[in-house]
Amino acid sequence: MSLEEFISSGVLESYVLGTASADEIKKIWEMQRKYPEISREIEAIEASLMNYAEENTKLPSEHLKNKIQQQLFTSQPAASVKPEAKVVQMSVSENKAAAVLRFAVAASFALLIASAAFNFVLYHKLHSANQELAELHSEKEVMAGQYKIQQTALSEKSDELAMIIKPGNKMVMLKGIDVAPQASAMIVWNTINKSVYIDAATLPMPPEGKQYQLWALVNGKPVDAGVFTMQDGKFVMQKMKDMPDNAQAYAVTLEKMGGSAVPTMDAMYLIGNV
């Protein structure tokens, strides 16, 4: 490895930051013997880091140095010598008591240590349990969200279904002609209350500025049944204008935004007889 490569590998930075591995440190020492530049590089890195830490930091309070010096240098051995303890001669029976006491102390120490270890283990278990709980909780939130979405979808579908199976409903299938032979749509037309719904899921997307319009053929004349749009990029079942029960056919044409007064015959997409 060349000197240049070695310096730019970032290993000297790790070294000063204290995260270099033992192998890396060995390598640094090797290189340092060969290239004195390395020492300068290390010093520069250290100076930069110290400068960075010093930025925006005030000097420590003036008394702090004294305070530390006092703690380090004036608490001379005098402080560590404890006042002489009173020595009491013990009788033999007291010795026995002392032995029991010693045992008791030793036992309680052992218990203390065992309990500390146990606490430690418990603490870790608690910690991981808490973490698991948090994870499960967020998982639950996600599931609840998905459940809600499914519910909404389901209730939409059952509304559609309820609409379809109403008494008096007539289904009219519209088939694609020349322009879009693959397309189709279904009209659900209630001959009792005259309501008309269209489900045109397979129609191609209308071009910009255009809209599909539904027509009904009543007494041989096209009658506007309204325009329909997409929701979220899809055609969903939509309510159209009410139609008398003597409509003979339905058709869909592509019209300008907002629809036309008369259908554009050469832009007819779908047609179906009742």
Next chain:
Amino acid sequence: MILTAKKKYTEDDLVEMLKKSDQTLFSILYDNYSRALLGVIKKVIIDDEIAEDVLQDSFVKIWNNKAMYDSSKGRLYTWMLNIVRNTSIDYMRSKQNKFDEKIQRGENVVHEVNRTNNVEMNTDRIGIKTIVDSLKEDQRKLIDLAYFEGYTQEEIAERLEIPLGTVKTRVRAALIVLRKLIKE
């Protein structure tokens, strides 16, 4: 002659001298490093008083363990930096400070928000681009994790979900920026 010369010092004198030189050594260490080390602590602990307490604890640890320092394993500053980081982290983690820690974290967040919104007024440095501002956000994040919180580059790569090589390059790029600022 030499023997008699030696005898000029009583043991007390020698102890006194030893103490004095110790104090001189301490003084040198303190004067050289206390500000940077306090800066490292202050990245984790906002409160000035607590930060100085932690600095004091750190210096006591540094002093009591100075025989353990092994220059073949790293720089003196790196060694002290480790002690300071560990002391700060110990403080933050100690149970009785659980609550304070939350507050501190909150303050950190406020600090972070302030900085990103540039609403913090730093009267000392108005008009001067600060070092922190000169670092790109991703570089600063990496440097801070490695430097102030003692994460290894592997841990950073894992935590930020970026390749180890990228971590290394960014840390180096950040240090190059920091170095240029010193020269200016």
